[in-house]
Amino acid sequence: ETGVTQTPRHLVMGMTNKKSLKCEQHLGHNAMYWYKQSAKKPLELMFVYSLEERVENNSVPSRFSPECPNSSHLFLHLHTLQPEDSALYLCASSQVTGVTEAFFGQGTRLTVV
């Protein structure tokens, strides 16, 4: 398998649930990212990891908790979300941080009910 793979593709969760989004890259990249894509809003960068260390956290609420156990895997742990958190969550990777070409996964469509 090649590229950036995200699972699940779709997720419906209640506000009291705990769930996790998974991202895996098979490109040998050292940087990984979480983005949030909401309707009628620009893509929002949430977190940046470089060599498994978090290097950026763009004022994201604590109900979103990222984890990067190794350079190939990135998780986004979710708990006590709000309906306004419903969005497409995109994972991306790049060779290094900085503005090199980023490769995106297909995203997880999250609906909070």
Add this chain to the structure above:
Amino acid sequence: AQSVTQLGSHVSVSEGALVLLRCNYSSSVPPYLFWYVQYPNQGLQLLLKYTSAATLVKGINGFEAEFKKSETSFHLTKPSAHMSDAAEYFCAVSDRGGSQGNLIFGKGTKLSVKP
């Protein structure tokens, strides 16, 4: 602060017609600029990028963009639209200029292609 503005959230063209998607940027330092495309239910894919070399940049699928410093623009064009070009297109700029920082995206322009 760096930013991009995409004029027109929705553009519709006929098959075979010229495609022009507009992007203007604001940057206090020499920018790196990008165009990405997103097909339905897919992630984003890089079309092309400007990194301070040639001002006319050619990308995949017949798209190209021209960096115009005097107009602070980086418009995306394709001479002849194809049905398969229907997608959403995003312009992006580096948030710290040059090769540093992260990508700041515009709100996107949805391109429709009529037969």
